[in-house]
Amino acid sequence: MIESTIKGIKVIGVSSAVPTQKINNIDYSSVFGEDVVKKTIESTGVRTTYHSIDKQMASDLAFVAAKDLLEKKDISPSDIGILLFISSHHDYIAPATSFVLQKRLGIPIDSIVFDINLGCSAFVYGLHVASSLLKTTNINKALVLIGDSSSRVVSPKDTSRLLFGDSGAAFLIEKTEEDKDKISFGFKSDGNRFDDIYIPAGGFRHLKGSFDLFTEEDGWERSDYHSHMKGTNVFAFSVADVPKLVREFMKKEDLSVDKIDKLFMHQPNLYIIKNVIRKLKFTEDKVPMTIDKYGNTSGVSIPITMCNFYGDKNEGIKNVLLLGFGVGLSWGVANLFIDTTDIFPVVFSDEYYDDGFTTH
Amino acid sequence: MKDIKEMILDFVQKEYPLPDGVDYDTFDLIENGYIDSMSLVVFVSLLEEEYDIEFTAEEIVSKDFRTISGIEKIIKSKKHS
Structure with missing residues (x-):
């Protein structure tokens, strides 16, 4: 196991966003058959998911979560010095999606901006990378965005379709003077x-x-x-x-x-x-x-x-x-x-x- | 504590009985649809709780874990280790 403890770091906000389109799994009975759908619901526990509309990407959901977070925390984008976007579903082959998000959110040029390609471990890895960067720079606040549009990559003829939902999240990390603030x-x-x-x-x-x-x-x-x-x-x-x-x-x-x-x-x-x-x-x-x-x-x-x-x-x-x-x-x-x-x-x-x- | 073979048979035959004269050493429970990747988690949990053991990832994906005799062999070896 790789171990790490970072002191003088605090998570100061978490927001999440989902699309409005609610999918009831039982409605898949016409595609996969009622028995298969009922069995899948029972074994996975998934009753509903939310799917993006056609033009809505993982980054759009992460953007909404970030905007919500900055507003609720009353933090200006100009205070952010690190912007990470973690996803397996990026907007383009190049550039990194985080640069599009930097533009949309108004994060200043004096900043560190890049993507990380990870899925279900994104939050923990993003928290560590951003915290490490905060500790070694003159930056005080980092904004980490996560987004996934799994509904786009699951075949319509695969029962995994019942499992995955689309969503985005954002969290803020701040440098503090307190050793008790440790992760x-x-x-x-x-x-x-x-x-x-x-x-x-x-x-x-x-x-x-x-x-x-x-x-x-x-x-x-x-x-x-x-x-x-x-x-x-x-x-x-x-x-x-x-x-x-x-x-x-x-x-x-x-x-x-x-x-x-x-x-x-x-x-x-x-x-x-x-x-x-x-x-x-x-x-x-x-x-x-x-x-x-x-x-x-x-x-x-x-x-x-x-x-x-x-x-x-x-x-x-x-x-x-x-x-x-x-x-x-x-x-x-x-x-x-x-x-x-x-x-x-x-x-x-x-x-x-x-x-x-x-x-x- | 239930007999291991009986426990496995109870689980895999919940929906469909095994064919007559099936060879417990070679009959592949996954290939023949008696266990799928979804029911595998339930099956693993059931065996772990009943016999107070924990399977490793290597054991679960091993060829032994596909047959009744193979699963019984893994459980017995864990009980005696």
Whole structure:
């Protein structure tokens, strides 16, 4: 495990956004059959998700969350010196989407701006990268954006379509003088399993793939541009490797379940969540869930679950454990204190950016 | 504590019975649709709770985990280690 503790750092705000288009999974009965849909709802726990409209990208949702956060915190974009966008669904091959977001948000030129290509571990990795940058620069505030439009990359003839929702999130990190404001991290990455979750075509290695749908081993149809997942491998990773990292981290940090107020973990599906909770000996009341309402929202699932749970509550300062895991394979855990009044309710929006592009 | 083989058979035959005379050593439960990637999580949780063990990722993706005898062998080896 890679360990890290950063002192003098504080998360001072979290916002999340989803599109307005609500999808009721039971309505997929006409595509996959009622039995299959009912069984999938039961085993995944996903009842509804939210899907973007055609022109709405992952970055648009992250933008809405960022705008909401800056407004609610009354922070000017000119105070931001670090802007990161973490996603697997960027706007262009080049430049990094964070530059588009810099323009839209009005983040000054005196800043550090770049993208990170990660999925479900985005929050934990983004928190660490931005915090590390704050500690080594003259910048005081960092804005980290996460966005995923998984509905765009899941085949319409794949039951995984029932699992994934689109969303965006933003969080603010501030440098403080207090050593008590510290965040501890544990990380692991395994590129040997890079193709356990992947989209083969569309990048430069396979720029032109086939858009035709092919029936795969599991019986569902996908094209080269759709998300492919080795289900058994990913489930095995989630229920075995992930809890192992958390236990190692908690032991190193001398953390016990009773010291932690809430565990906000990635929401892959209900049974994986329950399996991980059981292994970590948490009770379900300590682990808020949004899998039923928003589905698997990839890197946004941690912040959206925080916003869904604490968004309309003021419970003071809480000790939270954050756990992200997924594509890469990448997994990470973080422990921090956060003021629950800095966590805002989920916002709904269909806003998108018109870049004026027309194809030649 | 339930007999391991009985436990596995109860789970995989919940919806459809196994074919007559099936060979427990070679019959692939995943390939033949008795366990899919969704039900696998439920199956793993059930076995882990019943026998108070934890499978590693390598064990879950191994060839042994696809057959009744193979799963029984993994559980027995974990109980004795």
